[in-house]
Amino acid sequence: MGTPDPGLRLTDVVVGYRSPRRWPLRGVDTVVVADINARAEPGTVTAVLGPNGAGKSTLLRSLMGLQPLLAGSVTLAGDELDGLPARERARRSAVVLTDRVEVGLLTGREVAELGRHPHHGFSSRLSPAEHRLVDDTLQRLHAEALADRRFSEMSDGQRQRILLARALVQQPELLLLDEPSAFLDVGARVDLMALLQAIAADRGITVVLSTHEVELALRMGDALWLIDGSRLSSGTADELIANGEIGRVFETAVTHFDPGSRTFQLRP
Template sequence: MSAGLVLRGLAVGHRDPSPLRRDRARVVLDGVDAVAARGELTVLLGANGAGKSTLLRTLAGLQPALAGTAALDGTDLLGLRAAQRARRVGVVLTDRPDAGLLTGRDVVELGRLPHTGPAGLLGPADTEAVDAAIDAVRAGPLAGRPLARLSDGERQRIMVARALAQRPSLLLLDEPSAFLDVSSRVALLGLLRRLASESDLAVLLSTHDLEPALRLADRAWLLDGAGGLRTGTPAELASAGAVGAAFDTDELAFDAASGTFRLRL
């Protein structure tokens, strides 16, 4: 297994904002040990409120970890300064961006800011990185169009290209398919798996699209809703009953053999 993201004993949650209680925290996940290898698409699965976004926000540097370590290719990810992290980690969030009059290419070029500095002047290497990112997501026909006129699926391709233009080692995505139709969701997962393999990226994606994620992902991190996390291939987690234990309801049951949910009769 190649280098990538390695978590050891990681605890994430929310610190009390009160000045008198800053030593207190609400722990969401504790003692997390997991690996997201380069060249693989790793999906982060769990019910609402299980801690997916909290974990991703911590890895993206948007909130501090409570304990433990996270290393990226052997470097302390949690200890990186913001500018250093921006060169190593690309992030795509759920929010629909308001890009004003910016074209698709303009948005992708923003991914080079961690390398160009405040002036934002692109050199030949930056232009090459932007072109490569647009080509990687097959968004050439979208580059000259205003972002506001793109469909949700087209817009997400541009946002992934912007993250790729950073030339990161790790790509973090928090529910990137939330506003997409079914076919676009599957296409995005397929795109991310291809990019992980072709660009030797560690890709960690949170999603509620359970069935396609289990079919297309190389590895899965499964939150059990009780502060724990299990890892393995989708087939391993399904056959062990972990998927059903996390997602079965009174009306639906996960069938490990077919990889689908079925109505309870």
């Protein structure tokens, strides 16, 4: 047998929404993005870009297993994600959403500890090594001050940091994040992207995130998936800038993209 293909692979993938099944016929599925062939490598951060409504969240939710693929296959280290038992998929892939999470009166540390439950269930106690993992992860995320604070009393940005800690405590091969910087100020967004890059490289995790922060993704993303008009283009920032895709997708009547500075500027 050959060596498993590392990282995340999308082959002829179509994402969208299944039509309701009505006997004896089924309606037409709604396709959002079609014919996706893309790769995300271990140890890197891949940013998913596109205009509002292009399908970034639909793609991420399909990769997360929250809605079915309409066609194609998604593999992680050569294994079909859809074919993995639920518990194995939960161990190997972690998810951070912008949806509000309610966890009762749990503290930040207790929420982070939930990341270990896919490995041994809710009834088992964490080992000393797992407690150290939680502590180290909170420290790495500069969230140790939140460890004993009630999750319900945290700001949106603080909650996002704890949910990221929970995902990393899970020690996944694949980390999927939907708009992880949505509740953060400008400086914290840069810090988060740098942190994700460092963690991906250190742990060999494949990180895929959707974002509206185009300029930040161009500066710091290892690779880009660009969605526009039901199609996806992939490549490095240099490649998508050089072929004009970034400007074509995001320029407006008022702003234009300057390749030299990698910023959007007002038209003269």
